Amino acid sequence: MKRTLVAICSLLSVASVTLMAQQEAIVRPAPGSHRVGTGRTVTPQSSIQRPEDIGLYARTHFLIYVPAGKIDAEGFADSEVTSSGTPIAGYYAETPASLACLYSQVAVTTGCNPATLANTQRATGGSKAIAIVDAYHYPTAMADLTAYSAQFGLPAPTASTFTVTNAGTTPGADPNCALYGGWNCWASEAALDIEMAHAMAPAAHIYLVEALSNSFTDLFAAETKAVALVKAAGGGEVSNSWGGSEFSTETSYDSKFIGTNVVVFASTGDREGTEYPSVSPNVVAVGGTTITRNPSTLNARNEISWEDGGGGLSPYETRPAYQNGISTIVGTHRGVPDVAAVANPRTGVWVYDSYDTGSTTAAHWNIFGGTSVASPVWAGIVNHAGHFKASSAAELTLIYASAATTADFRDIQYGTCGYYEGWVAVAGWDPCTGSGAPVGTVGK
Numbered sequence: 001m002k003r004t005l006v007a008i009c010s011l012l013s014v015a016s017v018t019l020m021a022q023q024e025a026i027v028r029p030a031p032g033s034h035r036v037g038t039g040r041t042v043t044p045q046s047s048i049q050r051p052e053d054i055g056l057y058a059r060t061h062f063l064i065y066v067p068a069g070k071i072d073a074e075g076f077a078d079s080e081v082t083s084s085g086t087p088i089a090g091y092y093a094e095t096p097a098s099l100a101c102l103y104s105q106v107a108v109t110t111g112c113n114p115a116t117l118a119n120t121q122r123a124t125g126g127s128k129a130i131a132i133v134d135a136y137h138y139p140t141a142m143a144d145l146t147a148y149s150a151q152f153g154l155p156a157p158t159a160s161t162f163t164v165t166n167a168g169t170t171p172g173a174d175p176n177c178a179l180y181g182g183w184n185c186w187a188s189e190a191a192l193d194i195e196m197a198h199a200m201a202p203a204a205h206i207y208l209v210e211a212l213s214n215s216f217t218d219l220f221a222a223e224t225k226a227v228a229l230v231k232a233a234g235g236g237e238v239s240n241s242w243g244g245s246e247f248s249t250e251t252s253y254d255s256k257f258i259g260t261n262v263v264v265f266a267s268t269g270d271r272e273g274t275e276y277p278s279v280s281p282n283v284v285a286v287g288g289t290t291i292t293r294n295p296s297t298l299n300a301r302n303e304i305s306w307e308d309g310g311g312g313l314s315p316y317e318t319r320p321a322y323q324n325g326i327s328t329i330v331g332t333h334r335g336v337p338d339v340a341a342v343a344n345p346r347t348g349v350w351v352y353d354s355y356d357t358g359s360t361t362a363a364h365w366n367i368f369g370g371t372s373v374a375s376p377v378w379a380g381i382v383n384h385a386g387h388f389k390a391s392s393a394a395e396l397t398l399i400y401a402s403a404a405t406t407a408d409f410r411d412i413q414y415g416t417c418g419y420y421e422g423w424v425a426v427a428g429w430d431p432c433t434g435s436g437a438p439v440g441t442v443g444k
Contacts (some may be wrong), residue, residue, distance in 0.1 A: 011184045028115035034124040039067040041345045044184040045176045047270065047370070048215070055247030058135070058214050061188040061267040062241065062372035065345035067091060075183065075323035075363030085117050087151055087350055092298055093367040094291070094342060094349045096122040096152045096165050096199035102291065103341070104302060104440045105200065105384060111299030119153030126201025126383045129233035131226035132376065133240050135214035138164070138190040140355040145206075146350040147364070148195045161192075164208045165229070167221040171212045173356070182356040183366060185213065191353035192368050193376045200380025214242070220256045227259035234333035234389040235261030239379040240283070241372035243267065243275035250276045250316055257282040261388060263380045263395040267371035268337045269310030271417035278336050281320035282392050284399070286374045287311050287433055288343025289412060305415025305425035305432040306344040309371060311337050312421055312431045322396040323434060326429045333399065338396060340412065341377045342435035345369025378438065380391060385441035397444075402443025404428075 046352040051060070061399055066072055075089045085095050094114055100123040109117060117129070139166050145157045155161070176185035199273045207229050211222035219242065230236040238257075243266060244411060255262045257280050266278040278285040288309030292301045317334035326335065342349070350371035354362070356362035383393065389395040402408045415425045417432035425432040438444060 006331065022384050023300050039065055039346070041369070042066055042072050044188065046174065046185050046189060049244055054245045055249065056215060056243040058132040058216060058219055058244045060186060060372060061270050062189055062192055062368050062370040063259050063270055063345040064183055065093075065348050066371055067367070069238060076365040078362040078364055081151070084187060085119065086114050087365050091367070092293070094347070096154060099199060099342070099349070102303070103381060103438045105381060107259055111297065113298050113300070115298050117342045122153060122202070122203060123200055123384055125386070126204035126380065127263060127386065128388065129207060129230045129236035129381070130197045130379050130383050131203045131207040131209055131230050131236070132190065132193040132197060132210065133209050133222045133226050133238060134186055134190040134193060134212045134242070135171070135219060135423060136186045137171045137210055138187045138208065138355060139173065140353075141190060141194065141208055144191055144352050144354050144364075145194055145198060147354070149198065149429040151352070152199070153364050154198060157198070157206070157428060160205075162208075164210065165225065166210045167212070167218070167225040169212055171210050177356045182353055187355045188351070188353050188368070189241060189372060192349075192351050195351060196373055196376035197380045200377055204236065204380070204383045216244075216253070220253060223256050227262050227264070228434050229255075230262045231259045231433055233338050236263075237379040237383050238262060238264045240266040240277060241375045243278055246276050246314060246316055248277060248316060250254055250262060251281075253277070254271050254280045254282050257392065261390055262392070263382060263389055264392050265375045267375040270308050270343070270370045271310060272308070272312070272421060273310060274336055275310055276311045279314040279317045280335050281317060281334055284378065284392055284396055285338045285434070286378050287340040288371045289335030289340050289433055289437055290344040290415070291347040293347070301415070303410055303412060303437055305412055306413065307419075309337070309340065309343055309417050309432060311417055311423060311434070320393070320396070322393060322400050329429060332419070334431070335431060337394045337431075337434035338399060339378060339435050339438065340370065341374035341437055343369055343371045343374045349373050359391055381438050381441070382444045385444040387444065398443060399435055406439075407442060408439055408443035409435055410439050412436050
């Protein structure tokens with residue numbers, strides 16, 4: 001079952017030829033320790049699940065990285081922003097250009113360094129639609145996506161390329177925004193999601209579909225609307241960066257994630273174990289990785305498993321046909337994730353969110369992580385690939401058929417996840433990173 005903790009070999013062996021070209025002949029650090037200085041990870045209020053929530057309410061899947069010397073969720077003031085590739089000089093997080101480089105969506109520059117890559121080296125293209133499903137209203141969505149786009153040289157959103165909508169009733173803002181500040185609520189989740197999707201597929205029409213609340217009932221209603229919007233646009237993707245612990249009646253909701261010419265993605269969560277809806281056989285489950293970098297130069301070294309990424313075997317969902325090739329690992333169960341991408345908040349991404357931050361210094365920039373990053377990144381990459389499969393099952397069949405091709409996927413073979421499960425990232429599919437991270441646009 002690949003569940004026995006084993007000694008891991010040196011990181012000098014890397015699955016991807018592309019990333020191998022980026023690596024430097026220096027000693028490898030331990031996972032998660034490559035960032036200069038110290039900091040801490042904060043779990044926002046919206047990402048906390050309470051026992052009474054299981055089966056009824058979903059949580060967000062993002063975390064906040066707070067560099068040393070900063071106050072929790074304080075953010076960075078607009079006055080600190082520079083015109084360089086990274087918004088705040090001296091602080092590292094991934095940018096649209098570095099993400100496009102890491103995942104070979106553009107010509108790869110050695111090191112994929114976010115501090116030195118120009119905005120012109122970002123991904124271009126994308127078409128049709130990507131729908132993002134989140135809870136509550138995000139009042140500054142258009143303004144924030146505009147500011148993010150301006151910083152990184154992305155096309156500015158317009159009324160014809162970015163739409164905020166709902167399932168029939170306009171929701172109010174997440175109460176946590178007012179109680180705890182804008183970085184602690186679903187508004188920040190929505191900011192992260194739309195910005196990552198736009199970064200990877202800047203020419204796609206993005207729909208932000210806002211659920212009335214974070215109840216599964218309301219989120220599923222928003223999912224139905226999102227699927228319909230993408231179908232009407234001629235095809236595309238739906239991304240869901242939320243979920244909750246599995247529950248016995250979850251299979252009755254699996255049909256919510258099916259639509260003609262619609263491929264649905266869902267993040268697997270930021271703690272060990274499995275969550276719904278990522279375990280649904282009708283979604284592409286996206287787990288998390290860590291990007292290791294040289295602490296002096298910030299050049300990329302490797303991509304490894306993120307120890308806090310969700311994954312494992314579902315107790316309720318049975319193995320879908322596209323996983324028959326890994327039946328010796330998952331048995332009769334649905335295994336997740338299917339794929340993975342950057343999620344460790346210590347190797348996180350820049351996010352712009354101006355809504356109710358509670359700051360008098362206009363501190364709108366912050367560093368986010370979690371599998372909430374990975375899901376819209378994958379949705380954007382698949383949109384950018386332009387294949388537009390007829391269903392999630394068709395997309396997943398392609399993914400599992402292409403996973404062994406190193407030109408298409410980076411097989412993550414270092415790291416662990418699920419402390420009490422003892423999962424290990426190994427060659428081939430595993431419950432930490434699934435079939436691996438994307439390389440290029442073929443096989444997606």
